[in-house]
Amino acid sequence: MSNTNWPGKALYERYLGYFMPSGDASTEHRISVANLVIVSMMGALLVPAFVAEYAVLGMWNLALPLLAVTPFMLGAPLIYRCSGSLALAREIFILALFGFKTWESIVFGGAVSPGSLWYIACPLMAIMLGSTGSALTWLAISSASLVAMQTAMGDNVHFTVLATAYPHFAYIFSLIGVSVAIALFLALIEMGRRDAFHRLEVANHTINELAIRDALTGVYNRRRLGEEIDRTDASGNEAVCICLLDLDRFKWINDNCGHAAGDEVLKVVAATIQQEVRQQDCFGRYGGEEFLLLLRHTGIEGGEQFVERIRQRIEALQIPSLRDCARVTVSAGIAERRAGERCAQTISRADAALYAAKEAGRNRVMLATA
Numbered sequence: 127m128s129n130t131n132w133p134g135k136a137l138y139e140r141y142l143g144y145f146m147p148s149g150d151a152s153t154e155h156r157i158s159v160a161n162l163v164i165v166s167m168m169g170a171l172l173v174p175a176f177v178a179e180y181a182v183l184g185m186w187n188l189a190l191p192l193l194a195v196t197p198f199m200l201g202a203p204l205i206y207r208c209s210g211s212l213a214l215a216r217e218i219f220i221l222a223l224f225g226f227k228t229w230e231s232i233v234f235g236g237a238v239s240p241g242s243l244w245y246i247a248c249p250l251m252a253i254m255l256g257s258t259g260s261a262l263t264w265l266a267i268s269s270a271s272l273v274a275m276q277t278a279m280g281d282n283v284h285f286t287v288l289a290t291a292y293p294h295f296a297y298i299f300s301l302i303g304v305s306v307a308i309a310l311f312l313a314l315i316e317m318g319r320r321d322a323f324h325r326l327e328v329a330n331h332t333i334n335e336l337a338i339r340d341a342l343t344g345v346y347n348r349r350r351l352g353e354e355i356d357r358t359d360a361s362g363n364e365a366v367c368i369c370l371l372d373l374d375r376f377k378w379i380n381d382n383c384g385h386a387a388g389d390e391v392l393k394v395v396a397a398t399i400q401q402e403v404r405q406q407d408c409f410g411r412y413g414g415e416e417f418l419l420l421l422r423h424t425g426i427e428g429g430e431q432f433v434e435r436i437r438q439r440i441e442a443l444q445i446p447s448l449r450d451c452a453r454v455t456v457s458a459g460i461a462e463r464r465a466g467e468r469c470a471q472t473i474s475r476a477d478a479a480l481y482a483a484k485e486a487g488r489n490r491v492m493l494a495t496a
């Protein structure tokens with residue numbers, strides 16, 4: 127699983143975190159707030175450049191109105207933080223943008239001037255900030271405004287101000303500025319999206335692990351073993367051995383060494399068996415102090431050797447929390463699946479063999495006979 131990392135990410139996340147609502151807010155709401163912060167940051171990048179450009183062009187009738195609406199755009203995240211209303215912050219931001227774009231279009235000659243194309247930013251912002259209703263409303267307002275401008279002004283475009291050599295550069299500079307801002311805007315949104323997916327992936331992985339692992343020992347739990355057993359039942363007649371392993375006199379260990387020591391024993395024994403388990407096998411905690419081992423492509427002799435080795439390893443364990451209080455041993459019963467047999471039956475034959483191992487004195491491996 128990969129995560130996206132980029133320079134300044136920590137700073138950006140701290141800034142974003144300042145405006146983020148508490149953990150109870152829906153993911154949808156949090157994404158909209160993040161987008162609000164991002165668009166205001168892009169505004170912080172673009173607006174000074176445009177103010178400077180209009181000032182250079184001597185167009186104070188644009189530079190000053192832009193300066194006037196800027197606090198409403200840049201301050202939108204703060205409006206959200208103070209009022210708690212995303213809708214209010216969004217509508218103020220878009221209204222400020224709309225107001226300036228309308229005035230800019232009028233100055234440049236009306237609906238057919240290139241600046242009016244930027245009206246599309248209003249419904250787009252509304253979508254980014256989480257409201258389709260608002261987007262449709264702004265689409266309608268922008269369209270009505272274009273029609274009204276065209277009706278009132280006609281094709282009266284004033285570009286004479288851009289006709290000298292120097293302002294051409296200013297115009298190109300503004301185009302590059304807009305491109306950079308849009309690219310950054312999209313990159314931040316995309317990185318936020320990737321981060322969100324990554325977090326989702328990690329959360330899914332954790333949920334899956336919690337669902338299939340035993341909390342104490344970390345090996346598979348009974349639910350996961352059940353899935354494996356169902357899969358084995360469906361997989362035809364490959365040679366499969368099932369072994370049940372049960373700790374001997376575990377109640378005595380609990381009673382005399384303490385429950386914590388008992389837990390420690392369960393963990394160490396589970397880890398010891400897990401180390402022996404091959405890729406093709408499946409091992410897990412079947413119940414309290416009982417484990418199940420499913421050995422694939424293994425006949426009964428191979429299974430017996432395998433489990434006998436495990437029994438010996440457990441017998442040799444030195445578990446610190448037990449000190450000299452007790453030795454840990456296991457008894458095991460193994461059964462090989464018969465042709466046409468379901469695993470549940472194999473398990474109950476293995477259980478009978480385990481019972482026989484206990485009866486015969488414990489710390490031994492017994493094969494199912496019947």
Ligand SMILES: Nc1nc2c(ncn2[C@@H]2O[C@H](COP(=O)(O)OP(=O)(O)OP(=O)(O)O)[C@@H](O)[C@H]2O)c(=O)[nH]1
Nearest residue numbers: 372373374375376377378380385388389414415484
């Ligand atoms: N510490 C601890 N004990 C557990 C856990 N789960 C089950 N046990 C204990 O395991 C003990 C099992 O006792 P018994 O079923 O009498 O079996 P045993 O003492 O091992 O005796 P035999 O199986 O006949 O050798 C019980 O005392 C349970 O409380 C656990 O997660 N942690």
